Amino acid sequence: MYTRLQARAWTCTRCLKQQRIAKRHLITSQSSREATATAAALSEDFHPVSKASTSVNHDDRTLRQIFDSSSFWKDFSSRAKPRHGEQSAGLFQNRYLTHAEGFQTFAETTLRKCQKIVQRVLACDxxxxxxxxxxxxxxxxxxxxxxxxxxxxxRAVHPNPRIQSAASHAYSMMFEYMNVLNTTTGLNDQLKKAASISEVYNSWSEEERTVAAILEKDFSKSAIDFADTERRAFVDISNEIAQVGTEFVDQGAPAIPSLTFDSSRLTGMDPIIVRQLTRWGTATLPTSGMPATLALRTVADAETRKEVYIAHRTSAPENLARLEILLKRRAELAQVSGYESYGHLTLADKMAKSPESVVSFLDALARDNAPRARERTHELLALKKADPRAVGADGELHAWDRDYYTSQLLNSMRSKKREPDFLNAYFSLGTVMQGLSRLFHRVYGIRLVPREPLPGEMWNPDVRRLDVIDDHEGHIAVIYCDLFEREGKSPNPAHFTLRCSRRIGEEELHEAAELVSQPGSPFSSIEQAANEGLATNVNPRDNNALYQLPTIALICDFAVPPPSSSGQPRPALLSFREMTTLFHEMGHALHSICGRTALQNVSGTRCATDFAELPSVLMENFAAAPEVLRLFARHWETDEPLDPARVLERVEFDRKMASAEVEGQVLLGMLDQQLHSALPLSWREGEVGQSSKVYHDVWRTFSSIPEPAQTSWQGFFGHLYGYGATYYSYLFDRAIAGKVWRDLFQRRPGGAVDPEAGRLFREEVLRWGGGRDGWRCVAGALRDQDGVLARGEKGAMEMVGSWGVYD
Structure with missing residues (x-):
């Protein structure tokens, strides 16, 4: 329970749906069976709303217009403004959240329901x-x-401070109760007893057995099985890790904040920036942030770049001390928990299973990437030897040369090809969303239908709501799209789960019937009360049982379009990278949309960390596929279709430089594993810099360019806290996604829009969420159910590494 009850900003997906249903009067004595039948009947009457027509073509056109035409959106969303005397539908149509005080009511009502369940579980016999x-x-x-x-x-996105505060209070209230539950030994004891009774265990579905194992492990992460002394030690170490880890991330800084040079030594750097940094002929260059990065890319003088590079990658001793305390405490925590290292503790329930398997994967990937990395290094060295400013140099490529000559190489490549920026004219936000819907419809049989917002439903007027409609199952999810930049909003693309898929039981429907019958109830139907007003629908895969639907929020930071010189309203135009990012985030959403599991602990992206990025990374491949681009990529003014060859040029351009990125990710993955081994247990307290030896050992082994001995870049590697021992996951899922793309979606011409390939991927991967072992999902998609992959041992990790991350 420990892990699954914690909010996850990066992965989660949920959805919601408003039913068009007649108000019914319910009486408390209605049986739960009658309540189930009533709810199912109400769901059958639901029809997804579009502006006027429910036709597919109309929804398709409307989808583009709500994102590309501000005037169309203003008209379409006019219902979001409450009319005189009209009541708010509540944030996300949660009927409690019609005002700030509703968060307290929401939390208190939920708390009472939780307490009732806890009492029943503890009394079970x-x-x-x-x-x-x-x-x-x-x-x-x-x-x-x-x-x-x-x-x-x-509390992170709402602009109203009162609502932010109310949401924070509700969050704290429930989080505190969650921590109480995590240390309630009776819950853990009852779960273990249930699993030990063969009649009980044999009656559970595969999904229930998976969730039971997850909950047992989550309880164990709270040291619930420990004696009092050990539990106190566990809690004390955990608290110190949280405090030191947060400080490590927040207070990273270089040992030397700035360097001073005669401004002439910065020749090659943008003169405007140099003037901003210069006073009386002396330039003061910060050693962190964009100025240092630009200097490494553009300054011609090698000695200057060397000074900047070393200062830029040398951490302040204070943050190295924090890192080394963090790593040592994690090693101690693992030891208290009975594990050899923190890596072993963390990876036990991941696809990798062990640090040894991760190292095998990274080793295999490094071998696959090595020829390309050497080729790129030779290209850069050739540029250096041809550089008249480098005459008399030692003929080697140094770490401070890499960014400078890479920048020159990129500039030479760009000069031979048309600049890729012209692509954005073909990627208006509306056409990209239209393209995603068309792709999903062809491949997975689902489409995105614009939905008029109700009063009080949105947190900002720019937020669009989309209902996800399945050709056979009807309404299956809701997505809130908050895609435009605004002051105070995080610039980082993100995907949030607001509510998971889950079967609503008969007992819950009986409780809901009682709620509806109470005077002053905010709910007008059983379905509303069962899910607080958020979306529900019957699931034909599960005997038409009523399900709460996933509710998802997608956050991006796309620029609001400037006025057009022609006078024609200009839509938001995305760069190729921004378009690919949107495909990536929608891949996370797709995992939750199609993963309609009966239990929320395994819904959608609630799966192993090293499996969660597979659907999103796979979606990036679709963004560049010619048959997908033909579905939507048209010039926003002329409606001229984009020549897919232009995108291929851009993809080849990016791929040319990919070996350096792969090498860098392998280095960081290896560093993460080494630092989360048992090694920190041998470090002496108070002696700062012991992690630097590990850092340089990894770079000597796996880097194609030597690292200067003075550096200590690990002190800036903030992901060591958030992704401790799992930083390899992105590369791992990228390698799997590449294999799935080649073998499943590219096995024949037009494969990217092949419904048979989509059906197989949906059935073998997406629909399971975290309810099936990831190796079995991958093996099923690749039609290798009985081979090395299905077993998921060290050999499977090595096999994935050998696939590489290239098409």
């Missing part, structure tokens, strides 16, 4: 009671996440 214990604990987790995930999102 029958086989029938133990059979339902996984569902009870999963619902308990879901109730907590309903408040924690939604409140965490609202």
């Amino acid at each position: 029958s086989v029938e009671g133990y059979k339902r214990i996984v569902k009870d604990l999963d619902r308990l987790s879901d109730l907590l996440c309903r408040v924690i995930d939604l409140s965490d999102f609202v």
Whole structure:
């Protein structure tokens, strides 16, 4: 329960749906079976709303217009402005959240439901009671996440300080209760007892068994099985890790904040920037941030670049001390928990299973990448030898030469080809969203349907709501798209889960019927009360059981379009990179959309960390596929279709430089593994810089260009805290995604829009969420159910590494 009850900013996806249903009067004595039948009947009446027509073509046109035409969006969203006397529908249509005080009511109501479940689980003493214990604990987790995930999102994005404050209070209230549950030994004891009864265990579905194992491990992460002394030690170490880790991330700084030069030594750098840095002929260059990066790319003098490089990559001793305390405490935590190292503790429930397997994967990937890395190094060295400013140099390529000659190489490549920036005229935000919907419809049988916002539903007027409609199953998800920049908004693209897929049980429907019948109830139907007003629908895959639907929020930071010189309203135009980013984030959403699991602990992106990026990385391949580009890429003014060959030029341009990125990621992955081994246990307290030896050992082994001995870049590697022992995951999923793309979606011409390939990927990967071992998902998609992949051992990791990350 420990892990699953914590909010996850990077991965989560949820969705919501408003039903068009007649108001019914319900009485408390209605049986739960009648409540189920009523809810199913109401869902059958639902039709997704578009502006006027429900036709596919109309929805398709409307989808483009709501993102590309501000006047169309203003008209389409006019219902979001409450009319005189009209009541708010509540944020996300949560009927409690019609005003700031509603967060308190939402949290208190949820808390009472949680307490009732806890009492029932602790009092359980029958086989029938133990059979339902996984569902009870999963619902308990879901109730907590309903408040924690939604409140965490609202306090981060809502512009109203009162609502931010109310959301923060609700978050804290439920998070505190969650921590109490994590140390409630009775819950852990009852779960273990249930799993030990063969009649009970054999009655559970595969999904229930998976969730039981997840919850047991989550309880163990709270040291719930420890004696009092060990538990106190565990809690003390965990608290220190959290404090020191946060400080390490927040306070990273170079040992020398700035360097001073005669301004002439910065020749080659943008003169405007040099003037800004110069006073009385002396330039003061910060050693962190963009000025240092620009200097390394553009300054002609090698000695100056060397000074900048070393200062730029040498951490302040104070932050090295924080890092080394963090790493040593993590090693101690693992030891207290009975593991050889923190890496072993963290990876036990991941696809990799062990640090040894991760190293095997990274080794194999490094071998695959080495020829390309050497080729690129030779290209850069050739440029240096041809550089008249480098005459008399030692004939070697140094670390401070890399960015400078890479920049020259890129400039020479750009001069031979048309600049790629022209592509954005073909990627208006509306056409890209239209393209995503068309792609999803052809490949997965689902489409994105614009939905008129209701009063109070959105946190900002620029937010668009899309319902996800399946050709066979109807409404299956909701996506809130907050895609435009604004003051105070985070610039980082992100994907949030606000509510997970989950089956709503008969007992819940009976409770909902009682809620509806109460005087002053904010709910007008059983379905509303069962999910607080958020979206529900029946699931034909599960005997038409009622499900809460995933509710997802996508956040991007696209520029608001400037006025056009022609007078024609200009839509937001995306660069190729921005378009690919949107495809990536929609890949996360797709995982939750198609993963309609009965239990929320394994819904969508709630899966192993090293499996979570597979759908999103795979989606990046679709962004450059000619058959996909033909679905949508048209000039925003002329409607001229884009020649896919132009995108191929850009892809080849990026691929040319990819070996350096892969090498860099391998280095960081290896460093992450080495620093989270048992090695920090041998470090002496108070002796700063012991991690530097590990850093330089890794660079000597895997880097194609030597690193200066003075540097200590590990002190800037903030992901060591957030991704401790799992930094390899992106490369790992990128290698798998490349293989799936080649073998499944490119095995025949036009494969990127092949519905058979989409069906296989949806059935073998997407629909399972975290309810199936990731290796079995990958093996199923690649039609290798009985081979090395399905077993998922060290050999499987080495095989994935040998695939590389290139097409």
